[in-house]
Amino acid sequence: MDPKWEDDLQGEAERNLWAALRGRSLEYVEIGPNDPSAGASWGPDRAIRASFIKAIALGEATYSPSILRVRGARITGELDFEASRAVCPLDFDGCYFDEAINFEQFEASAIYLTRCNIPAGIKGSQLHTHHNFYLDGSSFSAEVCLKSARIDGQLGLEGAHLRQGSSLVAGAITVGQGAYFSGMRAEGRIHFGGAQITAKFDMRGAQLAGSASGEALYAPRIQVHGNLLLERNFTAEGTVDLTNATISGDLKCSGGHFKKGSIGETMERCLDLARVEVGQHIYLSDGFSATGTVYLADAVIGGTLNCEGGTFDNPADTAIYAPGIKVGRDVMLTKSTAAPALDQSGFMARGKVVLSGAQINAKLDFSGGRFLSSGEREESLLGRGMRVGSLIFDNNFLCQGLVDIRRTTIEGELRGISAVDPRKIKIAGMAYRSTGDTDDAEAQIAWLVQVTYSSQIYRQLASVYAAEGDEGAAKSVLIAGRESRRRSRKKPRRYKRYTELPLKWFVNYGYSPFRVLIWLGFFELIGGVIFIALSDDMTLAPLYKGSSVSAEGSSMSSWHPEFQPWIYTADLLLPVVDLQQNRFWIPTHAAEWLSAAFIIIGWTLATALVVGLGSVFRSDNRKDDWGPNR
Incomplete structure (x- = not known):
């Protein structure tokens, strides 16, 4: 260190720091109580000049510390490390910084700014740390910029507080290990567009109030080589945008709360997962709630989409929009199997659920699901042209509006469809291999004749019975189909209701010629x-x-x-x-x-x-x- 520093030490804090440096004892230089919320009022006895800190960190001192640790100090002036390299890790706990910290193009072994108050924010574009960068418990009133930064270890903002007017900009950041934001509170926008996270991305319990632009978490094209966790009371008051994201593990949002707009207003996307690629599972279950549209158009999911016990609210429009979604295993829009029989906390959607063109390799399960809409003639569930492994309903399925699953192809069984009100379902063109139901043919026919007429739906059921060797049941279904066709005649062919009666009486529409x-x-x-x-x-x-x-x-x-x-x-x-x-x-x-x-x-x-x-x-x-x- 330049000798002038020893002759120019100002205040007790700097003298203590100099003494610790000379004695090579830097296991935290504790200047005072480390609650920095009132740091602006701390006096000269707790002040350390930023230029003094910089000189030590850059190795301009006679003695080079193995780590620079300071607790409870007030750092005055701008701490400017731009385009420089630290000779030791930096560790500040409970400190107050008068001005912004400049880490742009700065290189350090590790940086720890825990429980600090940094009102003016951090400039950290192209920052490079060889190990961790922690801002746990710190608070900010201005932008924290980590754009294009490279963190070879972990990135941590657990318990951090981004006050109103602040934001976290970390677009194109690269994190060599995990990124941790549990319990973080943010009243501004969080930007991780194009980020690359080598391990998990953990925002469990974070509270994101959103920004004036309406976005709470903006992370399109983010790549996470692990799990992305937005669960355990994670709350977002604005859009969470993960469009085109790539997640090799799970996307877990169980117990998370996503909101964009208020009930009764025109609501937009609260969770945008359009074209996302998830290697394992997506969990929107067990207390998950969404106010606005959950957008899953053209998403690709290697495992299961689990919405057991999730609540999706957008009564004026679409609650779930997932046309063209591809799912490697199951889609569960159900009541939790562990829930008591009278429990009403299962899957619920107020607003339209759109699954048109979905490709689901295993089962699509609606057991115990509730699909509510503002009108009985409006569509609650739209799934035209789906291709699924199996399709399952049960007696607890409730749908106030219409169910449209026309032209759906089911590679396996169709089970429990008779639980759906036949006056509210459209199934023309639906193909399946078995019913998997215990109902006899008479019960199946009694339900089918109440569905809007299509000759194909009768031929389809008859083909299932024929494949099972029950030719009698197949014949009964076909006869019921012809009778339903006769009864469904409308103008100008209503006269055929009567002219076809001889076919019914004399030859059973041709199926009983003798x-x-x-x-x-x-x-x-x-x-x-x-x-x-x-x-x-x-x-x-x-x-x-x-x-x-x-x-x-x-x-x-x-x-x-x-x-x-x-x-x-x-x-x-x-x-x-x-x-x-x-x-x-x-x-x-x-x-x-x-x-x-x-x-x-x-x-x-x-x-x-x-x-x-x-x-x-x-x-x-x-x-x-x-x-x-x-």
């Missing part, structure tokens, strides 16, 4: 009895009057068959068969009208048989609508 024989037998019996009673009303055709009833030795014009009521009835009922009764005998009076009726009945039966069998044949050949079993 039923027409029963009807033929019935009408044959009725007709035979009627025409026996009305045999007096039957007259021989004029061409054959005077001819013999015996064909022996007679020409065709001199012979006619005897009237046979049973054969005559059959001749009327069989349009393409000539039994030589209807040609020779002409009905009169009441028999004339009844004969006409039996001819109509015969043609109706024949038409029903042909049309019914034709429609069944066409349905069997429409394989593209049958689903994965066909």
